[in-house]
Amino acid sequence: MPENISHSVNSTNLADILERVLDKGIVIAGDIKIQIADIDLLTIKIRLLVASVDKAKEIGINWWQEDTFLSSTAHESELKLQNKELLERIEKLEAANKS
Structure with a gap:
């Protein structure tokens, strides 16, 4: 007689992920630099913060x-x-x- 094996599957949907991101916040940072012959022509610094309004206020933004x-x-x-x-x-x- 085979044993009963139970599996627990944690399903995470998009709403759960979004709630976690907004609750904790996430920062995405990157730089774009255009150079010719070691001469900087253009530098763009990109910073993106995704958080809830409450979380942003909490961290002073x-x-x-x-x-x-x-x-x-x-x-x-x-x-x-x-x-x-x-x-x-x-x-x-x-x-x-x-x-």
Whole structure:
């Protein structure tokens, strides 16, 4: 009588892999250098970080929060600063005209 042999198969689907990558993060780095006769013509450094937003914040990466193109809050802050500077310039010009 043959013994019962049980096999355990760990199946990993794409969602599990993506969850692990986003949770831990992954960095891909590479350099492209174009040279002619030992003279560097062009060097491109490529760095790619794939992580969740929470993980990125945890490691101190939050550039998208301060980019006025990507963040409406940053855009509003930039507009308020520009408005303040313009009002100060107008006050100076008006004060100079009164003298």
